[in-house]
Amino acid sequence: MRLLDDVPLTEDEAQYVDAARAANTVRGYRSDWREFTSWCGHHGHQPLPAAPAAITGYLTELAQAGAKVGTMSRRISALKFAHQLRNLPDPTGHARVVAVWEGIRRTHGAPVEQSTPLMPPDLFDVLDACPTTKTWKTPGRPAEPDLAGTRDRALLLVGFVAALRRSELAALAVEDIDDHPNGLVLTLPRSKTNQTGEETELVVLPRAANRDRCPVTALQQWLSLAGIVQGPVFRGVGKNNRASTTALNPGSINALVQAAITRAGLDATTYSAHSLRAGFVTYAHLRGASDRAIAHQTRHRSLATLGTYVRVQQAWTDNAATQLGL
Incomplete structure (x- = not known):
């Protein structure tokens, strides 16, 4: 062609x-x-x-x-x-x-199949199931922090809190991360809705009170342990417990999310990497965030688009059918 x-x-x-x-x-x-x-x-x-x-x-x-x-x-x-x-x-x-x-x-025609949202408390179970220690069969070789588990925690928390698509997670580079008094700011040069890069998009990663659930802490731990100072943020991890030099592709990120969910004892059949973004929208809504506030982070250009994220959990919220007294 x-x-x-x-x-x-x-x-x-x-x-x-x-x-x-x-x-x-x-x-x-x-x-x-x-x-x-x-x-x-x-x-x-x-x-x-x-x-x-x-x-x-x-x-x-x-x-x-x-x-x-x-x-x-x-x-x-x-x-x-x-x-x-x-x-x-x-x-x-x-x-x-x-x-x-x-x-x-x-x-x-039929409704588009949607990924099940991954959000608390299931998200916390998935995070807790990420391995923290790497042990070796070689006699005398000391245990090390599990690099793949550290990466997965960062991937899950950043993907959820920043409401990123898997392509955006794959494309994220160290150069796109800036410090802020409240946490970190991620600059996305390209996205699904900004493919020409004419409008730089910003998303925030606020620090969390609970260090074990903090996306800023998780991301910094991953970059530090992996020795990543530039280039792709999320990379593969070899059997030698060392990070590769190349970025994960979107398909690999999808597989890692599903593997992490399976590791927590959940059925990953209906989950995907998009479950992180869907989980953010759903959980933020349930916590009382306005559509405008949610769209500020997800970068949806139309508030009506957020309607596609309506989930089973939301159907019960403020619904007159639950107040009939029958």
Whole structure:
């Protein structure tokens, strides 16, 4: 996908084209495009330019196979992107595609599956289950502070209190952390809602009265024990109990959160890294924080968006059904 017209892109131009979409988005588009071209090959269709009938046939087959609407929506975006890079008309805007797609959404649409929020008291149990001491089978080798456990505590507390997405946790660098009399301030050059970096976003990490539950203390302990003074904050930890030089990727952060939850004896099936952000929103709401105050930390641009975080716990709050006296 290197041609936007009849003139090949220069190397520098190609790099900017690659930067036009987030890396995860591009990887997803490539996977979707491979699947669509494979489908076209099996059904005798030309993938590029794609005929509207090919797209509707593809979407219909996906819908009847039980594909989620969100998944199909991304496939449509990938097809649109592929044609855009070839400077071809967008076939996904054709009346036939629009009509079939609207019908699929009305027939198969369902609420977006949400991660279970991770918040106190379960969060405290997960923190307490993080290992603190690393012992060795080698005779005579003294025990050490468990670096992976120290990292996991910092990851959980920072992710929860700062309400960060897993991509933001993966991208966080030491250079993005500033001291403040009340704790720390994190500067996020990029985010899901600020992909071009035109508006620097700030989140705060206040000190907690309980040192064992303080995100500032946990983060500083991790950086100190790992010897990290610059570059990525959250990194892998080897079997030698030493930190790597490269950042964790978002997928690894998701796996670490689920592993930490499992370690505490909880079923991690419905949890993910997003459970930290969802947990912050839910817990802050239950503690009486206003939507505006919550959005100040989560950086939601629309207060209405916070409504997507409504959870089972909130459904019982100030609900007239509980006051009927039946």
